[in-house]
Amino acid sequence: MSATVAVDSHASVEPSPRIRIGPATAARHGMILASRNIRYLVRTPSSLIDTVIQPVLFLLVFVFLFGGAIAGDWQSYLQTLVPGLMVQITMYASIGTGMALNTDISKGVFDRFRSLPIARSAPLVGAVLGDVLRYVVALTVLLLLAFALGFRIQTDPLSALLACALVVVFGLTLCWMSVIIGMVATGPQAVPGIAMAVILPLTFGSNIFAAPETMPGWLEAWVGINPVTYFVDAVRGLMLGGPTLVPVLISLGAVAGIQIVLMPLALRAYLRRVR
Amino acid sequence: MNTCIRAEGLVKRYGANTALDGVSLGIPRGSIQGVLGPNGAGKTTTVRILATLLRPDEGTVLVDGHDALRDPVSVRGIIGLTGQYASVDEELTGMENLELVGRLLDLSGRQARVRARELVERFELGDAGDRPVKTYSGGMRRRIDLAASLVGRPRVLYLDEPTTGLDPHSRNRLWSIVHGLSDEGTTILLTTQYLEEADQLADRVTVIDQGRVVAEGAPKELKQRVGSQTLHVRPVDPADVRRTEEILTELLGGVRPGVDSERGLLSAPVQDPVLLSALVRRLHDAAISTDELGLGLPSLDDVFLTLTGQKAGKTEPTAAEKGSST
Numbered sequence: 001m002s003a004t005v006a007v008d009s010h011a012s013v014e015p016s017p018r019i020r021i022g023p024a025t026a027a028r029h030g031m032i033l034a035s036r037n038i039r040y041l042v043r044t045p046s047s048l049i050d051t052v053i054q055p056v057l058f059l060l061v062f063v064f065l066f067g068g069a070i071a072g073d074w075q076s077y078l079q080t081l082v083p084g085l086m087v088q089i090t091m092y093a094s095i096g097t098g099m100a101l102n103t104d105i106s107k108g109v110f111d112r113f114r115s116l117p118i119a120r121s122a123p124l125v126g127a128v129l130g131d132v133l134r135y136v137v138a139l140t141v142l143l144l145l146a147f148a149l150g151f152r153i154q155t156d157p158l159s160a161l162l163a164c165a166l167v168v169v170f171g172l173t174l175c176w177m178s179v180i181i182g183m184v185a186t187g188p189q190a191v192p193g194i195a196m197a198v199i200l201p202l203t204f205g206s207n208i209f210a211a212p213e214t215m216p217g218w219l220e221a222w223v224g225i226n227p228v229t230y231f232v233d234a235v236r237g238l239m240l241g242g243p244t245l246v247p248v249l250i251s252l253g254a255v256a257g258i259q260i261v262l263m264p265l266a267l268r269a270y271l272r273r274v275r
Numbered sequence: 276m277n278t279c280i281r282a283e284g285l286v287k288r289y290g291a292n293t294a295l296d297g298v299s300l301g302i303p304r305g306s307i308q309g310v311l312g313p314n315g316a317g318k319t320t321t322v323r324i325l326a327t328l329l330r331p332d333e334g335t336v337l338v339d340g341h342d343a344l345r346d347p348v349s350v351r352g353i354i355g356l357t358g359q360y361a362s363v364d365e366e367l368t369g370m371e372n373l374e375l376v377g378r379l380l381d382l383s384g385r386q387a388r389v390r391a392r393e394l395v396e397r398f399e400l401g402d403a404g405d406r407p408v409k410t411y412s413g414g415m416r417r418r419i420d421l422a423a424s425l426v427g428r429p430r431v432l433y434l435d436e437p438t439t440g441l442d443p444h445s446r447n448r449l450w451s452i453v454h455g456l457s458d459e460g461t462t463i464l465l466t467t468q469y470l471e472e473a474d475q476l477a478d479r480v481t482v483i484d485q486g487r488v489v490a491e492g493a494p495k496e497l498k499q500r501v502g503s504q505t506l507h508v509r510p511v512d513p514a515d516v517r518r519t520e521e522i523l524t525e526l527l528g529g530v531r532p533g534v535d536s537e538r539g540l541l542s543a544p545v546q547d548p549v550l551l552s553a554l555v556r557r558l559h560d561a562a563i564s565t566d567e568l569g570l571g572l573p574s575l576d577d578v579f580l581t582l583t584g585q586k587a588g589k590t591e592p593t594a595a596e597k598g599s600s601t
Contacts, residue, residue: 122379
């Protein structure tokens with residue numbers, strides 16, 4: 001399929017030097033497209049509502065509906081749930097990257113960008129950076145509501161910030177998965193369905209909502225190998241106190257592992273559509 | 276006049292399906308080249324290759340001296356592309372879309388705004404420039420899309436079926452814009468399904484069908500080959516088709532008409548409308564009555580029937596079937 005033959009044999013007729021785009025220019029193009037995606041996020045109420053409603057809904061439903069049943073009283077459930085929800089919310093928000101890219105491809109906007117003399121990476125960088133804002137918005141909404149309900153950071157502000165940073169890094173890692181889904185999905189509306197099939201077992205099959213000890217053995221085993229569990233441990237440690245070093249190291253290791261596997265796949269899927 | 280766009284032997288395959296089977300084009304600088312063909316002929320594939328969006332499996336493309344395969348960035352710096360569907364961000368306003376392209380072309384924020392305003396005014400989008408593109412009509416979308424491809428003042432402009440689906444008023448407006456751009460020296464390649472559009476706009480026309488060039492020339496030359504008008508005649512009794520064909524061949528001075536044996540319809544390119552009255556008389560003398568008899572502008576079907584070179588009695592309507600245009 002991809003380009004193979006008879007292309008380089010005509011190297012003779014070409015006198016003008018080949019133009020390449022340097023990393024600084026590429027970064028600038030990426031930022032311009034990121035600001036477009038951010039404008040889109042702010043402009044389109046539905047996409048913003050998605051980002052804002054999800055944390056609110058999850059927090060209220062789990063704290064007030066299940067909190068008492070799971071932890072005895074909703075106040076103490078709030079403390080353990082919030083760090084877990086931070087991770088979960090970011091995973092949901094990462095779906096946006098794939099949707100944004102797929103929308104641009106199906107609407108032809110991608111072709112417009114590709115016909116311009118810009119870095120091939122720019123639309124990808126734009127979509128990913130645009131999503132960082134989405135994570136920040138979702139996290140802010142979640143934490144504001146949580147504080148209003150009585151959630152308190154039990155460590156110090158710096159550790160809490162580190163926790164947020166770790167979550168954003170996790171989101172950026174997962175967006176590679178989102179990119180892959182965005183590249184293979186037939187249309188933008190197909191993206192969330194595929195992404196959910198991957199995300200649901202990772203979020204619900206973790207220690208976000210309930211203690212693994214209460215689960216059947218097979219599920220407890222899954223929770224034990226699910227990297228999300230270690231992210232939640234790390235975020236809980238950073239925000240509530242307790243062991244942080246080991247879970248943070250495991251989390252960062254997981255980030256590196258996911259990057260190594262998913263990034264080349266995502267780039268390959270992306271370049272196949274961009275060439 | 277020197278050549279601005281030169282494509283040689285373009286081949287593009289999708290699995291077993293060959294979309295382009297050796298298309299070559301040479302487009303003089305500053306001219307308007309029409310690429311005429313039915314749906315699926317390979318027009319869009321050709322444009323996408325010339326615009327560096329697609330790599331051919333074989334062949335070479337030079338755009339204003341730049342090799343589109345080895346140096347796509349240089350080519351992108353001098354071309355503008357307007358596709359079949361408006362490729363602008365529907366959520367952004369017209370102005371924002373143009374400014375975004377300006378920024379990506381390394382204009383400053385201020386320069387980008389000035390250029391966007393200029394284009395919005397030029398394309399009579401005025402107040403609509405500050406409304407989201409999703410509120411635009413079809414004609415306005417085409418114009419904002421065309422404006423987006425002009426932000427960088429391209430020397431070469433590709434228009435892929437720019438008027439498909441537009442009402443006659445919007446279409447005429449777009450045509451005058453294209454004429455204006457050509458007068459400014461832009462080299463333009465436009466694909467179309469409509470002979471009339473190629474006739475109105477293009478200096479030269481390449482007719483492609485099933486991934487191959489089937490004819491090339493000035494619209495006038497092509498029309499002379501097709502005939503300025505097309506005569507259709509259908510005898511009531513299918514048994515009369517043979518005799519009608521004989522009469523028509525004689526009147527045409529030996530040129531055999533196309534015969535659609537399924538529908539019992541004969542058609543032939545006609546230069547001189549007087550032929551019609553002669554035919555009426557001859558049919559009357561021969562006591563052949565007709566369901567349908569008349570002159571019309573040649574349709575794309577007629578163009579293909581003639582240009583793809585089918586001889587009388589062998590009107591295998593492959594191109595005609597695919598290209599049902601009007």
